[in-house]
Amino acid sequence: MQIAAHTLGCKLNSAETSTIVGQFRTQGWDVTQSVENANVYLLNTCSVTANAEKECRQIVRKILRQNPKAFIAVTGCYAQLRPEEIASIDGVDVVLGAKEKFNFFSHITSFEKLSAPKIFSSPIDEATEFHLAATADTDERTRAFLKVQDGCDYTCSFCTIPMARGESRSADIDHIVSEARRLSDDGFREIILSGVNVGDFGRKIGTSFYDLVKAIDDDEKITARIRISSIEPNLLSNEIIELVAKSKKFCHHFHIPLQSGSAPILKLMQRRYTADLYRSRIERIKELMPNAGIGVDVIVGFPGESDEDFLESYDFIRSLDISYLHVFTYSERPDTKAVMMGDPVKIEKRKERNAMLRILSEKKRQKFYSEQNGSVVNILLESGIHTSETGNMRSGYSENYVRAALAVSSLPLNAELVKVRLCRTDGEFVIADLLEVLSYRSELLLLPIL
Numbered sequence: 224m225q226i227a228a229h230t231l232g233c234k235l236n237s238a239e240t241s242t243i244v245g246q247f248r249t250q251g252w253d254v255t256q257s258v259e260n261a262n263v264y265l266l267n268t269c270s271v272t273a274n275a276e277k278e279c280r281q282i283v284r285k286i287l288r289q290n291p292k293a294f295i296a297v298t299g300c301y302a303q304l305r306p307e308e309i310a311s312i313d314g315v316d317v318v319l320g321a322k323e324k325f326n327f328f329s330h331i332t333s334f335e336k337l338s339a340p341k342i343f344s345s346p347i348d349e350a351t352e353f354h355l356a357a358t359a360d361t362d363e364r365t366r367a368f369l370k371v372q373d374g375c376d377y378t379c380s381f382c383t384i385p386m387a388r389g390e391s392r393s394a395d396i397d398h399i400v401s402e403a404r405r406l407s408d409d410g411f412r413e414i415i416l417s418g419v420n421v422g423d424f425g426r427k428i429g430t431s432f433y434d435l436v437k438a439i440d441d442d443e444k445i446t447a448r449i450r451i452s453s454i455e456p457n458l459l460s461n462e463i464i465e466l467v468a469k470s471k472k473f474c475h476h477f478h479i480p481l482q483s484g485s486a487p488i489l490k491l492m493q494r495r496y497t498a499d500l501y502r503s504r505i506e507r508i509k510e511l512m513p514n515a516g517i518g519v520d521v522i523v524g525f526p527g528e529s530d531e532d533f534l535e536s537y538d539f540i541r542s543l544d545i546s547y548l549h550v551f552t553y554s555e556r557p558d559t560k561a562v563m564m565g566d567p568v569k570i571e572k573r574k575e576r577n578a579m580l581r582i583l584s585e586k587k588r589q590k591f592y593s594e595q596n597g598s599v600v601n602i603l604l605e606s607g608i609h610t611s612e613t614g615n616m617r618s619g620y621s622e623n624y625v626r627a628a629l630a631v632s633s634l635p636l637n638a639e640l641v642k643v644r645l646c647r648t649d650g651e652f653v654i655a656d657l658l659e660v661l662s663y664r665s666e667l668l669l670l671p672i673l
């Protein structure tokens with residue numbers, strides 16, 4: 224028996240798909256990339272995109288065209304939020320909610336196609352177990368995403384994640400440390416600590432994210448470098464910042480959602496910090512780690528965001544010493560407080576504001592990159608090759624999230640982690656000179672031209 228899987232959405236979803244597929248493996252199943260050969264096709268969905276349903280429907284149709292006998296199982300955030308909607312898609316056999324997704328075999332005993340779909344779904348407040356999960360970054364096998372926390376107890380007014388993933392919960396530190404050791408032993412050079420609200424790690428089990436960072440930092444068997452995924456500013460304590468600053472293992476890179484720099488909008492969003500607190504975090508990071516890369520999430524066009532609010536937010540972001548932005552255009556989500564607020568921003572305005580912030584992001588990135596010229600960093604190379612005016616290049620990220628590129632001709636084919644000097648900015652890359660190869664890939668990968 225063979226299973227194929229497809230993930231929509233974030234890295235957390237990818238990690239969970241790997242865990243579910245692993246359970247099939249334990250039961251003696253093989254994993255296939257080929258839709259035609261799959262007895263079961265698992266689709267792990269996301270609710271963030273406005274088109275979740277359309278996307279899900281399209282994928283199911285495509286699978287059934289290639290393999291009408293495939294047993295189709297759908298799970299993930301969208302499956303928890305709208306199980307009936309998914310069950311109404313022709314050809315879907317089962318829908319599994321947040322509590323059920325890690326228990327396929329206790330719900331399904333036969334994988335023959337069903338004449339009518341079955342839904343296994345519980346109220347979200349019953350999803351209280353934590354399932355550790357990890358996944359490799361696509362086929363690179365150099366970076367791994369390690370899920371350390373799930374769910375969220377916050378009530379941001381635009382967000383459906385707490386409804387789809389349930390309450391905040393986490394694994395204990397010993398389990399995470401041993402999983403990080405395993406990933407490190409397996410040859411991963413970078414581990415990204417991931418979660419829905421990572422900074423909330425451990426609160427309910429008498430520990431904290433600081434304790435986790437410290438335990439990983441102190442463990443000599445974990446040799447991979449460690450990156451913290453997105454963390455809420457109110458939970459990124461100065462203690463954590465100071466620990467990362469001293470660490471040789473933790474990357475000097477932070478991704479901190481701001482969402483808006485305008486006080487009234489932050490309040491309407493029900494975020495748990497002020498713009499002043501946000502600024503103080505950035506200042507502390509830069510004081511201790513002048514070269515740290517800092518990414519910022521921003522939402523434009525939230526209900527009630529006037530021109531003045533937007534400009535206040537824009538000016539605030541412009542004044543921060545940050546490296547890049549991830550700009551999201553607000554879109555209405557059913558069942559959220561924000562959608563009931565009224566006073567929507569016109570779509571055209573949302574687009575204009577998005578464009579303005581993208582330009583600002585590019586300026587910030589270029590400034591950050593040019594400040595890094597001359598510095599020595601370690602780049603984890605990806606396998607693809609780009610052609611540019613300078614010739615064929617390979618690229619990857621430094622600890623502080625500079626995307627650097629090196630001439631293929633200057634590198635051994637199986638180079639993986641390299642020490643380089645950053646030389647000059649060239650579009651979206653910083654061109655670098657090789658100083659030393661720190662590690663090699665164990666197997667030679669085929670290098671596709673991107």
Ligand code: SF4
Pocket residue numbers: 375376377378379382383384385419420455
């Ligand atoms: S912190 Fe806010 S935006 Fe993030 S998952 Fe929780 S509710 Fe959603």
